[in-house]
Amino acid sequence: MAPLRQKAIVIKEDKTVVLKEVDVPKVGPGQILVRVIAAAQNPTDWKTLKTLDKPGGLLGVDYAGVVEEVGPDVPEGLRHVGEHVCGTVHGGIGPTGAFSEYLVGSAKWGVIPTPAGWSFEDAAQIGVAGFTAIQTLWEAQKGLPTPLAPTTTPIPILVYGGSSAVGFYTIQFAKLSGLRVLVTASPRNFDLLKEYGADELFDYKDPEVSQKIKAATGGKLKHAVDTISEAGSGDIIAAAFGEDGGHISQILWYPSPKENVTVHFTLAYEIGGEDFEHPIHFKATAEHQEYCEKVGKLLADILALGKVKPMPKLILPNGLASVEEGLGYMMSGKVSAQKITYRIADTPGVSA
Structure with a gap:
């Protein structure tokens, strides 16, 4: 007791x-x-x-x-x-x-x-980082494969801010899903992030980072997870997309940085399945609570694979x-x- x-x-x-x-x-x-x-x-x-x-x-x-x-x-x-x-x-x-x-x-x-x-x-x-990684990959982005049914087509995805906690889990979940994982981070963390599944790494302070990512993906990048969501990160990501633009998952809200770029803001508190007033007003519905259960099951099932560190x-x-x-x-x-x-x-x- x-x-x-x-x-x-x-x-x-x-x-x-x-x-x-x-x-x-x-x-x-x-x-x-x-x-x-x-x-x-x-x-x-x-x-x-x-x-x-x-x-x-x-x-x-x-x-x-x-x-x-x-x-x-x-x-x-x-x-x-x-x-x-x-x-x-x-x-x-x-x-x-x-x-x-x-x-x-x-x-x-x-x-x-x-x-x-x-x-x-x-x-x-696991809490905030794990649930947020789920949200950014499969709530904010539509149609991406999961580690439970990985793709054999290495679709490129950019994880902006790979050294954050959300970044570590997003990188791993994306890699286990069969995606080609491009990551921005500080060069001192490059070797570590490679161990966690990053395929290609770029210095986020490099003034040409957008152009280098765009070149590496042949202008085909359409998916990005912004784990920083401030200090102009959206503009950097938008410039890395090709002519068709792309979609950004955000952990902090900002307006679309470009006409052909869409954004989707997610908040880990919403996974709690209950109403709250801080940091925003949120009303949980029965439909949303059902979604929260599905998110929890997906996270548990991914971790049960034994491949996440x-x-x-x-x-x-x-x-x-x-x-x-x-x-x-x-x-x-x-x-x-x-x-x-x-x-x-x-x-x-x-x-x-």
Whole structure:
């Protein structure tokens, strides 16, 4: 049985964080209570911290842990006590978040079984990155093959920002689907990204990067995933397309950079299958919730192939007590090709 109180990272009025003791959230209908073993950090964590005008919420979205309790109205056999799970919750907006000893989340949406052979520290990174990679490849792009039915025709696809967490998973999923994966990144990460499936790599700072990608694809590039979605990335991608233009999957919205270029914005929070007001207003429908279940199954099935690798981790030494340091490190722009990760048991005063 879970305790009544726990340590968690809480948003303060001055838009900083504090590690403090709070109530363990109560499991509700359709939910599970998870004992968090490891949590991973994402850019959305610091963006929520700086943009949300409602203090008191528990921060953190990505987690891996053990199911402690299954709430009412959870379909029989879907989840069970003791199950190892990983996924994402909408941290920062209320009394549950991944940077804590316990969290509550949907038993259906935004959660999958931990892949065989993956540690909790590895599985903690799957949530936002894994679900977003699914969205960018098969929601935002139409008709692309999946790793469950790969193509023998190497359709070119550009992954702009391959060193991001979303980039690592998008590269792997695209490669397993039989696609020809072109990637922009910093040259210092080229060798690493080749190990994860990148076929051709381009320096994103090269002023001729668009022309080089266009030449490499013979003007045939029509699909791109923009894992950065700022600093003019859309213009760079649009210039790499051929005369017929193409389609860009975005993780941050921007208008189409060119008349013959279409864009599609996806947001990982939508995979949670519930209404929310931050960072945008979103209303979940029954049809959307059915889609969320399909996305979760696809992600779980791809990982079950045993061919996807976790990205490199940077495990900070003091668990939740290191979150403030980790947020500052990420906000300074120093994170590249690694996932900041916290072991909850490393937190001073928390028992394993």
